[in-house]
Amino acid sequence: MRPAARPMHTDDIAQVLEIERESFPTMWPPTAYKRELEQNRLAHYLVTVERNDKSAADWAVHGAYGHGAEHPGAIGRLFGELRHLLGNEGDEAPLQPLEERVELITGVIGVWLLADEAHIVTIAVRESHRRQGIAELLLIRAIELAQAKEQQLVTLECRVSNAPALALYDKYGFGKVGLRQRYYSDNHEDAYVLSLNPVRSRRFKEHFEALKAEHEQRWGPFDIEG
Numbered sequence: 172m173r174p175a176a177r178p179m180h181t182d183d184i185a186q187v188l189e190i191e192r193e194s195f196p197t198m199w200p201p202t203a204y205k206r207e208l209e210q211n212r213l214a215h216y217l218v219t220v221e222r223n224d225k226s227a228a229d230w231a232v233h234g235a236y237g238h239g240a241e242h243p244g245a246i247g248r249l250f251g252e253l254r255h256l257l258g259n260e261g262d263e264a265p266l267q268p269l270e271e272r273v274e275l276i277t278g279v280i281g282v283w284l285l286a287d288e289a290h291i292v293t294i295a296v297r298e299s300h301r302r303q304g305i306a307e308l309l310l311i312r313a314i315e316l317a318q319a320k321e322q323q324l325v326t327l328e329c330r331v332s333n334a335p336a337l338a339l340y341d342k343y344g345f346g347k348v349g350l351r352q353r354y355y356s357d358n359h360e361d362a363y364v365l366s367l368n369p370v371r372s373r374r375f376k377e378h379f380e381a382l383k384a385e386h387e388q389r390w391g392p393f394d395i396e397g
């Protein structure tokens with residue numbers, strides 16, 4: 172089945188936290204995705220997914236959807252609600268093995284739509300799915316969102332040592348517009364401030380359309396949902 176990109180839902184939080192943990196192992200606290208999805212009106216989160224037909228058939232019989240198939244029962248539900256109240260996102264039922272999930276989330280991007288700027292707050296791809304054009308697809312969707320919402324720029328911060336991410340942003344034309352010294356609390360590494368502007372100019376649009384066509388030719392189409 173073709174991979175797809177769609178808006179992130181609260182059901183996706185556990186899998187997205189799994190990607191966040193492997194992508195940003197020193198990050199603490201983890202992103203408060205529930206609050207981001209339900210309360211932050213500026214925030215837009217997208218995920219890429221792979222659907223597994225065999226697991227979907229099992230799901231029809233057993234009711235499994237990424238999480239363990241066991242029905243929690245009254246006490247389980249009570250604990251679940253308590254954990255929810257205490258805010259331990261993603262600390263719910265254990266996740267199923269990757270190959271048994273009906274929907275495997277492979278990547279995530281978070282964008283805050285500020286006054287005239289779309290700010291990318293996170294982008295990460297599951298380690299097992301890297302170098303398959305997934306981050307590029309997520310970035311394309313984020314830039315399209317910025318264009319649709321009539322934003323002028325797309326901005327983000329990136330560790331100065333993060334060569335793979337810097338190569339991705341360079342490919343799409345982001346420029347270094349600043350340096351935040353000792354920005355990251357784990358090792359006090361500096362961050363580049365990167366900006367892509369103006370995203371609605373004819374020149375950028377032409378370059379962007381060429382990159383999108385090249386991406387589709389190389390990786391095939393993704394189903395775009397929502």
Ligand SMILES: CC(C)(COP(=O)(O)OP(=O)(O)OC[C@H]1O[C@@H](n2cnc3c(N)ncnc32)[C@H](O)[C@@H]1OP(=O)(O)O)[C@@H](O)C(=O)NCCC(=O)NCCS
Pocket residue numbers: 194195294295296297300301302303304305306307308328329330333334335336338339340342
């Ligand atoms: C950075 C990251 C998101 C890239 O995801 P990905 O899905 O593997 O990237 P893609 O396959 O879409 O690659 C697109 C472009 O990114 C660059 N790139 C990605 N991985 C790279 C690598 N390991 N080395 C060099 N360039 C790389 C290339 O320019 C590539 O284009 P190309 O295929 O034409 O060379 C991924 O490595 C990741 O999740 N890292 C951990 C989290 C992170 O650092 N996020 C960025 C925070 S600012």
